[in-house]
Structures are given as C-alpha cells and as structure tokens.
Amino acid sequence: MKRIYLDHAATTAVDREVVQTMMPYFTETYGNASSLHSFGRDAKNALDAGRRTVADALGAQANEIIFTSGGTESDNLALKGVGKGHIITSSIEHPAILNTCKYLTDLGCEVTYVPVDSEGMVDPGDVESAITDDTVLISVMHANNEIGTIQPISEIGSIAKDHGILFHTDAVQSFGKTEIDVQKMNIDLLSVSSHKIYGPKGVGALYIRKGAKIKPLMHGGGHELGMRASTENIPGIVGFAKAASLATERFESDTRHLTGLKDMLIAGVMDSIDDVILNGHPTERLPNNANLRFAFVEGESLLMHLDMKGIAVSTGSACSSASLDPSHVLLALGIAPEDIHGSIRFTLGRGNTESEIKYVLEVLPEIVGKLRAMSPLAGR
Amino acid sequence: MDYSEKVMDHFANPRNIGEIPDADGVGTVGNPACGDTTTVYIKVSDGRITDIKFKTFGCAAAIATASMATELALGKTLDEALAMSRNDVADALDGLPDVKMHCSNLAADALHAAIEDCLAK
Numbered sequence: 001m002k003r004i005y006l007d008h009a010a011t012t013a014v015d016r017e018v019v020q021t022m023m024p025y026f027t028e029t030y031g032n033a034s035s036l037h038s039f040g041r042d043a044k045n046a047l048d049a050g051r052r053t054v055a056d057a058l059g060a061q062a063n064e065i066i067f068t069s070g071g072t073e074s075d076n077l078a079l080k081g082v083g084k085g086h087i088i089t090s091s092i093e094h095p096a097i098l099n100t101c102k103y104l105t106d107l108g109c110e111v112t113y114v115p116v117d118s119e120g121m122v123d124p125g126d127v128e129s130a131i132t133d134d135t136v137l138i139s140v141m142h143a144n145n146e147i148g149t150i151q152p153i154s155e156i157g158s159i160a161k162d163h164g165i166l167f168h169t170d171a172v173q174s175f176g177k178t179e180i181d182v183q184k185m186n187i188d189l190l191s192v193s194s195h196k197i198y199g200p201k202g203v204g205a206l207y208i209r210k211g212a213k214i215k216p217l218m219h220g221g222g223h224e225l226g227m228r229a230s231t232e233n234i235p236g237i238v239g240f241a242k243a244a245s246l247a248t249e250r251f252e253s254d255t256r257h258l259t260g261l262k263d264m265l266i267a268g269v270m271d272s273i274d275d276v277i278l279n280g281h282p283t284e285r286l287p288n289n290a291n292l293r294f295a296f297v298e299g300e301s302l303l304m305h306l307d308m309k310g311i312a313v314s315t316g317s318a319c320s321s322a323s324l325d326p327s328h329v330l331l332a333l334g335i336a337p338e339d340i341h342g343s344i345r346f347t348l349g350r351g352n353t354e355s356e357i358k359y360v361l362e363v364l365p366e367i368v369g370k371l372r373a374m375s376p377l378a379g380r
Numbered sequence: 381m382d383y384s385e386k387v388m389d390h391f392a393n394p395r396n397i398g399e400i401p402d403a404d405g406v407g408t409v410g411n412p413a414c415g416d417t418t419t420v421y422i423k424v425s426d427g428r429i430t431d432i433k434f435k436t437f438g439c440a441a442a443i444a445t446a447s448m449a450t451e452l453a454l455g456k457t458l459d460e461a462l463a464m465s466r467n468d469v470a471d472a473l474d475g476l477p478d479v480k481m482h483c484s485n486l487a488a489d490a491l492h493a494a495i496e497d498c499l500a501k
C-alpha cells in the first residue's frame with residue numbers, strides 16, 4: 001500500500017542531501033572537536049561552520065548559538081538557565097515549556113500563563129500587563145505545533161525589551177517555515193530543533209543573545225562555550241546545519257508548495273464534508289498546517305481509518321492521549337471537549353504531492369460518513 | 381497503539397451498527413474518562429435478545445468493544461447478557477491495551493442499561 005505522511009509537525013524524514021553531508025563525519029572526520037591534533041581540528045572546523053550556518057539562518061552571531069540535543073533541551077536550558085523569578089508564558093506552549101514551568105513552580109518560581117483568543121493568538125497587551133518587578137523571563141512560542149498559529153513575536157519582543165526582561169521563543173515549528181530574525185524581532189533566546197526541518201533527530205540549538213546571563217544545565221568539560229558540556233555530536237550538527245541551509249535556500253519554493261497543498265486540502269475538505277471547522281487562525285498560520293474539526297466523530301477512530309488507508313495524521317482527541325485529557329491547546333481556544341474529539345492535524349511536508357492530497361480528499365468523505373453513520377451524536 | 385487483530389477487525393467492520401426504532405430496551409452510557417458515548421438497542425422475545433444494534437461516538441476500542449458486545453449478547457437470555465462483564469468482551473477481542481480497558485465499560489454498561497430499561501417496562 002502507498003503510504004502518505006502528513007505528520008511533519010511530529011518529525012520529518014532526513015533529506016538525502018543531509019544524509020550525504022553527514023556520512024564522512026561518522027567514519028572519517030570522527031575526531032573530538034576539543035582535541036588539539038588534526039583529527040580534532042577537522043571536527044572543530046565542521047563544528048564552527050555548522051554554528052555559522054545556523055546563526056546565519058537566524059540573523060545571529062556564531063558565538064550566540066549553543067548546540068543541544070533538541071528542542072526540549074533548548075527550552076529547558078532557556079527557562080532553567082535564567083534563574084529564579086517570575087516567568088510569563090502562554091497557555092498553549094509545548095509540554096517542553098509547560099512541564100518545565102511546572103517544575104520551576106515546584107522550586108518556588110511564579111509562572112503566569114497568558115490566555116489566547118479563539119484563533120490561538122496571544123494578546124501582547126496581556127503579556128505587558130502580566131509583568132511584575134520580579135519578572136525575569138517572557139517565553140511565548142513563535143508558531144504552535146498543533147494549530148500552527150503564528151504569534152506577534154516582534155511586538156512581544158519589543159515589550160520585553162522596553163521592560164528590560166529577557167524574551168525567549170520556542171521556534172521549533174516555525175524555523176524554516178517563517179522568516180526569523182532575532183535582531184528585528186527583539187529575541188534574546190530562541191529554541192530550534194533539527195528533526196523538524198529534514199535534519200537528524202537528537203540535535204537542536206538555543207540562540208542566546210550576547211550578554212544574556214544563562215546558567216548551563218550540563219556541567220563537565222566546558223564544551224559549547226561553557227554552556228553545554230559533552231563531546232559535540234559532529235555528524236548531527238553537520239546534518240542540522242545542512243538542513244538549515246537547505247531550508248533557507250528553498251524557503252520560497254517550499255512556502256509556495258506547502259501553502260498550495262494546504263489550501264487545496266482545506267478547501268477540498270470543506271467542499272466535500274459538512275460540519276467541518278478550521279482550528280487556529282485563518283491567515284496567521286504555518287504554511288503546512290491544516291487542523292480540522294469534524295463534528296460528531298472521534299479523532300482516534302478517524303486517525304485509525306486514515307492509517308488503514310496509509311495516511312498518517314495526528315489528533316487532539318482525549319482518547320488518543322495516555323492521560324485521556326483532550327488537547328490543552330484546543331481547550332485554551334475555548335473549544336468544547338466533545339468538539340475537540342473530532343480534531344485532526346494534517347501537517348504537510350516538502351515531499352508531499354498534489355496527487356497525495358487528491359487521494360486524501362477521495363477517501364476522507366467516506367470515512368467521516370461511515371463514522372457519522374454510527375455516531376449517536378450525529379443528526380440529533 | 382497496539383490493538384489486536386480482532387479489535388482491528390471489529391473496528392474496521394463493526395457488526396450490528398444502527399438503531400432499532402421499536403426497541404424493547406435502550407441504554408446510553410457516557411464514558412466519564414474521556415467523554416465518549418455508546419447507545420445499545422435491543423429487541424427481546426421470550427426472555428432472549430433477538431436483535432441488537434449500537435451506535436458509538438468513541439475511539440477504535442470503544443467501537444470494537446461495542447461491536448463485540450452486541451455479537452456476544454445476540455441470542456443470549458437477559459440474565460446471561462446481564463452477567464457479561466467488560467472482561468468477557470475484552471477477552472473475546474484477545475485483550476485491549478491497558479489504557480483502553482475503560483472503553484470496554486462503555487459497551488458492557490450500555491448493554492446492561494438497555495436490559496434494565498427493557499425489564500423496567
């Protein structure tokens with residue numbers, strides 16, 4: 001059976017060019033970047049080049065980039081590294097932020113969660129009014145992983161700057177899909193991850209603005225400018241950097257391609273199926289995200305039927321989570337729990353084609369119809 | 381999620397879907413854990429279930445257990461059907477993942493509610 005992957009917000013396939021670029025760093029250029037001999041110097045050169053590439057993609061300086069094991073570690077480093085005090089964040093952050101905040105609360109930090117509107121947008125005014133004398137950090141994600149809503153990051157950044165507070169943004173989902181410039185957007189700390197942009201898993205970075213005082217999580221041999229001890233993952237970093245430069249290179253064609261497919265999917269679903277609502281913002285959203293709510297059906301069932309047809313998606317339904325809690329993001333939008341049940345996230349990627357979307361549009365109405373026919377909620 | 385082949389079969393091709401307009405008993409139960417719903421309709425004659433239908437708004441496990449529960453209950457006496465437990469249904473499906481055991485309550489409880497509704501008439 002042909003399989004169609006529409007879950008690129010979860011992870012992506014590594015680009016073949018990226019794999020090619022990484023290969024020599026496993027078996028030939030395998031030195032430890034801290035070693036003084038030629039093997040070490042070769043590894044150090046690759047590390048430095050990778051740092052410059054990732055910095056360039058963000059409008060940052062090379063010495064402001066710290067390589068980490070991924071988005072989760074970058075988020076942890078940003079939040080825990082700032083030190084004790086009041087943190088302002090949003091109610092729709094990724095668990096990497098929310099659970100770190102919970103941990104910090106247990107340690108005695110105070111955290112304010114600003115709400116979002118029904119389209120998932122944070123009001124910068126809410127952020128500003130939450131600021132107290134003790135506020136040490138504002139952390140609001142750039143684009144949401146479930147609904148794709150893009151936040152007014154520049155505005156929040158300038159509020160933080162005016163008040164002399166550090167501003168962090170989790171850009172794991174937006175990196176490579178929207179314009180990012182840490183200078184223009186007044187960003188002090190920014191998390192990115194490689195495996196969302198066709199790079200290898202287990203690598204990411206935190207941008208730390210020069211002068212921002214952040215304490216490391218990992219203590220040891222003083223790698224990564226003293227910010228993250230442990231021998232650098234050179235193949236991973238080389239692959240991440242290659243993926244980042246490909247994302248920059250292909251930015252316009254990718255954006256055009258993804259937007260086209262996303263619009264085709266949304267319009268096609270709306271045309272062929274009744275009682276469907278688009279979750280998130282109509283325009284301020286990632287070019288590859290279509291999060292749709294199908295009334296009267298449960299998302300896990302819908303997901304499994306699509307899976308039987310070879311189509312991979314994800315859902316915010318309570319039934320699909322181990323905790324049986326519906327998506328905290330969709331709840332924050334004010335959607336009723338029974339409506340959240342029928343939410344399906346389609347996230348498109350560089351490799352998806354029009355014919356794949358056509359196939360989805362062919363099979364989806366029948367699946368939804370079948371589930372609605374057995375739903376006690378339909379036709380009430 | 382690791383569902384057994386039987387669960388996948390009953391999920392993909394559920395038996396006894398629908399409603400019985402002139403049912404002798406109807407039972408609707410909501411799942412407090414996740415908020416899903418199952419309704420079971422029965423026709424009874426001489427103390428035996430002669431027809432049974434269901435509707436479910438729920439996950440794959442909820443659909444499969446409702447399908448299996450109706451299949452098991454069809455032809456049983458009301459007492460036999462009342463004695464069916466969620467474990468009976470889960471066992472007949474070659475088991476359910478632990479996190480999905482609560483879904484099998486939905487099917488068994490809705491069946492029992494339909495029988496009680498019938499007996500109360």
Ligand SMILES: Cc1ncc(COP(=O)(O)O)c(C=O)c1O
Nearest residue numbers: 070071072094096145172173193
């Ligand atoms: C918004 C966001 N932040 C953080 C993460 C975690 O990134 P990683 O998987 O690289 O740890 C993810 C990935 O799921 C994400 O979508």
Ligand code: FES
Nearest residue numbers: 319414438439483
């Ligand atoms: S019915 Fe919701 S988890 Fe099974």
